[in-house]
Amino acid sequence: MTESVYVTGLGVAASTGLGVEKYWDATLEGRGGISQLTRFDASAYPARLAGQILDFEAREHIPSRLLPQTDVSTRLALAAADWALTDAKVDPTALTDYDMGVVTSNASGGFEFTHREFKKLWSQGSQYVSVYESFAWFYAVNTGQISIRHGMRGPSSALVAEQAGGLDAVGHARRTIRRGTPLVVTGGVDSAFDPWGWLAHLSSGHVSDATDPHRAYLPFDAEARGYVPGEGGAMLVLEQAEAARARGTHHVYGEIAGYASTFDPPPGSSRPPGLRRAAKLAIADAGLRATDIDVVFADAVGIPELDRAEADAIAAIFGPRGVPVTAPKTLTGRLFSGGGPLDLVAALLSIRDGVIPATAGTADVPDDYQLDLVRGAPRGAPVSTALVLGRGRWGFNSAVVVTAVPG
Amino acid sequence: MTRRVVITGIGVRAPGGAGTEQFWDLLTSGRTATRRISFFDPSPYRSQVAGEADFDPLREGLSPREIRRMDRASQFAVVCARDAVRDSGLDVGALDPHTIGVSLGSAVAAATSLENEYRVLSDDGEKWLVDPEYLSPHMFDYLVPSVMPAEVAWTVGAEGPVTMVSNGCTSGLDSVGHAVALIREGSADVMLAGASDTPITPIVVACFDAIKATTTYNDDPEHASRPFDGSRNGFVLAESAAMFVLEEYENARRRDAHIYAEISGYATRCNAYHMTGLKTDGREMAEAIRAALDESRSDGTEIEYINAHGSGTKQNDRHETAAFKRSLGEHARKTPISSIKSMVGHSLGAIGSVEIAASALAIKHGVIPPTANLHTPDPECDLDYVPLVAREQRVDTVLTVGSGFGGFQSAMVLRRPRGAAA
Numbered sequence: 001m002t003e004s005v006y007v008t009g010l011g012v013a014a015s016t017g018l019g020v021e022k023y024w025d026a027t028l029e030g031r032g033g034i035s036q037l038t039r040f041d042a043s044a045y046p047a048r049l050a051g052q053i054l055d056f057e058a059r060e061h062i063p064s065r066l067l068p069q070t071d072v073s074t075r076l077a078l079a080a081a082d083w084a085l086t087d088a089k090v091d092p093t094a095l096t097d098y099d100m101g102v103v104t105s106n107a108s109g110g111f112e113f114t115h116r117e118f119k120k121l122w123s124q125g126s127q128y129v130s131v132y133e134s135f136a137w138f139y140a141v142n143t144g145q146i147s148i149r150h151g152m153r154g155p156s157s158a159l160v161a162e163q164a165g166g167l168d169a170v171g172h173a174r175r176t177i178r179r180g181t182p183l184v185v186t187g188g189v190d191s192a193f194d195p196w197g198w199l200a201h202l203s204s205g206h207v208s209d210a211t212d213p214h215r216a217y218l219p220f221d222a223e224a225r226g227y228v229p230g231e232g233g234a235m236l237v238l239e240q241a242e243a244a245r246a247r248g249t250h251h252v253y254g255e256i257a258g259y260a261s262t263f264d265p266p267p268g269s270s271r272p273p274g275l276r277r278a279a280k281l282a283i284a285d286a287g288l289r290a291t292d293i294d295v296v297f298a299d300a301v302g303i304p305e306l307d308r309a310e311a312d313a314i315a316a317i318f319g320p321r322g323v324p325v326t327a328p329k330t331l332t333g334r335l336f337s338g339g340g341p342l343d344l345v346a347a348l349l350s351i352r353d354g355v356i357p358a359t360a361g362t363a364d365v366p367d368d369y370q371l372d373l374v375r376g377a378p379r380g381a382p383v384s385t386a387l388v389l390g391r392g393r394w395g396f397n398s399a400v401v402v403t404a405v406p407g
Numbered sequence: 408m409t410r411r412v413v414i415t416g417i418g419v420r421a422p423g424g425a426g427t428e429q430f431w432d433l434l435t436s437g438r439t440a441t442r443r444i445s446f447f448d449p450s451p452y453r454s455q456v457a458g459e460a461d462f463d464p465l466r467e468g469l470s471p472r473e474i475r476r477m478d479r480a481s482q483f484a485v486v487c488a489r490d491a492v493r494d495s496g497l498d499v500g501a502l503d504p505h506t507i508g509v510s511l512g513s514a515v516a517a518a519t520s521l522e523n524e525y526r527v528l529s530d531d532g533e534k535w536l537v538d539p540e541y542l543s544p545h546m547f548d549y550l551v552p553s554v555m556p557a558e559v560a561w562t563v564g565a566e567g568p569v570t571m572v573s574n575g576c577t578s579g580l581d582s583v584g585h586a587v588a589l590i591r592e593g594s595a596d597v598m599l600a601g602a603s604d605t606p607i608t609p610i611v612v613a614c615f616d617a618i619k620a621t622t623t624y625n626d627d628p629e630h631a632s633r634p635f636d637g638s639r640n641g642f643v644l645a646e647s648a649a650m651f652v653l654e655e656y657e658n659a660r661r662r663d664a665h666i667y668a669e670i671s672g673y674a675t676r677c678n679a680y681h682m683t684g685l686k687t688d689g690r691e692m693a694e695a696i697r698a699a700l701d702e703s704r705s706d707g708t709e710i711e712y713i714n715a716h717g718s719g720t721k722q723n724d725r726h727e728t729a730a731f732k733r734s735l736g737e738h739a740r741k742t743p744i745s746s747i748k749s750m751v752g753h754s755l756g757a758i759g760s761v762e763i764a765a766s767a768l769a770i771k772h773g774v775i776p777p778t779a780n781l782h783t784p785d786p787e788c789d790l791d792y793v794p795l796v797a798r799e800q801r802v803d804t805v806l807t808v809g810s811g812f813g814g815f816q817s818a819m820v821l822r823r824p825r826g827a828a829a
Contacts, residue, residue, distance in 0.1 A: 123531075157572060196537045202539070
C-alpha cells in the first residue's frame with residue numbers, strides 16, 4: 001500500500017496577491033498583476049510588461065540579518081515558506097529535524113543579486129564582490145535557506161527544469177515522503193527583473209511585445225503572441241497522510257495523487273511530443289481515468305504552435321471539449337519554477353470552493369483547438385480532481401493530479 | 408521486489424587528460440593536474456590556481472553548431488554522455504526512448520557563458536542597463552540551465568524523465584542518487600546520470616576569494632590542493648564532468664554487460680546550520696552515511712575504502728573526519744580514506760560524480776587512489792588518508808561522500824555486484 005501524501009499548507013507570493021486568500025480573490029475577480037516594468041528604466045528594451053510584485057516589503061517578512069545575503073527571489077521564497085508552515089499550523093521546532101525536508105525548484109537563481117556582483121567585479125574589482133555571492137546566486141539557495149530557517153535536516157534537493165521544474169519539485173517531494181520523510185516543504189519561486197535578467201528573458205524569443213497589459217498574454221487565443229514573464233510562486237507543505245492525522249492537522253487541501261514527467265523527442269524528430277504521455281501517466285499514477293478529471297490547469301504558454309500542441313494533447317485524452325480547461329496564470333505571467341506550484345494552489349482552491357477560475361484575457365479560441373476553455377467569469381462546478389500541466393523550454397513535460405480528501 | 412541499479416558505462420573529462428583511462432592513470436600515479444590559471448589573467452585574484460581541463464570540443468567530436476550553441480559545461484556533459492554510452496555497449500537507439508531518462512547535476516551551470524555575455528552586454532561592467540543591441544539568442548539558455556540535461560537527452564534520444572539536480576557541491580552525488588530512485592521506482596530503466604561544472608571564470612574565482620575558501624598557494628600550483636595536510640589553506644577550484652549509464656540490474660545481466668558496480672545505498676541530509684559553515688561534530692554527514700548504509704543493508708564494516716569529500720579546507724577536513732568516526736566507529740580507523748581533489752581539484756557540482764567514477768574504478772582495478780600532497784597530517788585528522796602513493800588492494804565496497812554550500816551532506820555506497828569476479 002503506497003502512502004498518501006496530503007497538502008496541508010499553502011503560501012503564495014504573486015503579483016496579484018501576497019498570501020493565499022488575496023491571490024485567490026484576485027484570481028476569481030480577474031484582477032491582473034501585469035504592469036509596466038518599474039525596477040529600472042526599461043524604455044530601451046523591446047518588451048516592457050511584466051508580472052511584478054509591487055507590495056512586498058522584505059523587512060516586514062524576513063529577519064533583517066538575512067537581507068544583505070538574499071536575492072529578491074529568496075526573500076519571496078522564505079516568506080512563502082513561512083506562510084505555508086503557518087497555514088499548516090506546523091511548528092518545526094516540535095518535530096524531529098530529520099523528519100522534515102525541503103525540495104524546491106529554481107530556474108534563474110539569485111539573478112539580480114548576482115548581476116550586482118558581476119557589475120562590482122568588472123567595474124570596481126574582485127575585492128568588491130560580496131561575501132554572500134557564492135551562495136546567494138546558486139540554484140539551491142532557496143532550499144538551503146528554508147532548511148536553515150526552520151531547522152529541517154531531512155532529505156532535501158533543488159531541481160531545474162524551466163517552467164516544468166516546479167511540478168517536478170512537488171513530485172519529488174511526494175517521492176521523498178513515500179521514502180520515509182513525513183513532512184516536506186516544496187514549491188518554487190523565481191524572479192529575474194534586473195536589466196540583465198530581463199534581457200535574458202527577451203532572448204527566449206517568446207516574450208510578448210504587446211503594450212496593453214490585458215492583451216499581452218493570451219494563450220489559446222487566435223491572437224496569442226507570446227507570454228509575459230512574472231515573478232513569485234508558491235510553497236506547499238506536504239505531509240504523509242498518517243503523520244498529518246497524528247499531529248491533528250486542521251485542514252487538508254487535497255492529495256498529491258499522481259505525478260509524471262516526460263521529455264520531448266529531439267528537435268526535428270517525427271516522434272510526437274511528450275505532454276500527452278505525461279498527463280496520461282500522471283492520471284494512471286493516481287489510479288484514475290481521464291473521465292475522473294474535473295478540470296485541467298493548462299501550461300498555456302501563449303505561442304500558437306505550442307498552444308495547438310497542448311490543445312491537441314488535451315483533446316486526445318479527454319475528447320473534443322471533453323473537460324474544462326483554464327489558465328489563471330494569464331493574470332500573473334509565467335513564473336518559471338513558481339508557475340506549477342501556483343497552479344497547484346489554484347487547483348486545490350478550486351476543489352475547496354467548487355469554482356474554476358477563468359483564463360483572463362483570452363477571448364477568441366480557434367474552433368479546431370476543441371477546447372472548453374473557461375473564459376470571462378469563473379465557472380461554478382464541483383471539483384474533486386484536477387490535472388495540472390507544465391512544460392519547460394527545450395522539451396520538459398510534467399503533470400500532477402490533485403484530488404479532494406474527504407473531510 | 409526491489410529493483411537494483413548498476414553502473415555499466417562511465418565517461419569522464421577532468422584535468423590531466425581526456426577520457427576515463429587517462430583520468431585513472433593520473434589518480435593512481437598520484438600526479439596532480441592543478442596549475443596556474445591560464446583561461447584569463449589571474450593576477451588580480453587572491454587565489455590563482457585551478458584544475459583546468461585541456462578540452463578541445465572539435466576533437467571531442469562536437470559539431471561547430473553544437474559548440475556555438477552549448478556552454479562549456481554542456482559540452483563536457485554531452486561528451487561524457489556519449490563516452491558512457493559507448494563504454495556501456497548499450498544500443499540506445501534500439502531501446503524504447505520512453506524508458507530512458509537523464510539526471511544531470513551542476514552547481515553553477517553556465518557560469519562561463521553568463522560571464523562572457525555579461526561582459527559584452529555591459530561593456531565590461533560599465534552599463535547597469537545592459538545593451539539589447541548585443542543580445543545573444545543563447546542568453547536564455549545561460550539564464551535557465553536546464554538546457555544542459557536537455558542537450559544530454561537529445562544526444563541519447565531520452566524521452567523519459569529528464570531533470571537537473573542543482574544542490575551546490577553535492578549535485579554530482581545527488582543527481583546520481585536521484586537517477587537510482589527513478590530506476591528503482593520504475594520511472595525509467597536506463598538513466599544517463601552524472602554532473603558537469605566548468606566554473607573557472609572570474610566571477611566564480613572572485614566569489615570564493617571573498618570568503619577565503621580557496622587556496623593561496625599561488626607559487627606552487629601543482630601542490631596547492633592539500634586535503635588533510637596541516638598546511639592546507641583552501642580548496643583548488645576545478646572543472647570536470649562525469650556521466651554514467653545506470654541500468655536496472657537484471658537488464659544489464661541479460662545483455663551480459665560489464666558491470667562496474669551496484670549503487671546499493673544513497674542518502675542526503677541538510678545541516679540547517681549555515682549556508683557555508685560546518686559544525687565540527689559532523690552530525691548530519693554521519694546521519695547521511697548511516698542512512699546510505701542502511702539502504703545498502705550494511706552495518707558499515709564492509710566498507711573497504713572511503714572516497715572523501717576532502718576539499719582541503721580546515722573546516723571540511725575536520726568535519727568529515729568527525730563524521731566518519733561518528734558513523735563507522737572503530738571501523739573508521741581501519742578504513743583507507745582518500746581525496747582525489749588533491750589531484751584534480753574541486754569542480755563544485757561535478758566532483759561528486761567524478762568521485763563516483765573513481766570509486767567504481769577502484770572496485771574494477773583493485774587500486775585505491777592516494778591523497779597527493781599529504782606530507783604532514785593535521786593532528787586532528789588522525790585517520791588513514793592513503794598519503795601520496797596508491798594502494799593495491801581488492802575493494803568490494805566503497806563509501807563516497809560530499810558536502811556543500813546550503814548545508815547539503817550526501818553519501819553513497821557502491822559495491823561489486825554479487826557473482827562478479829575481482
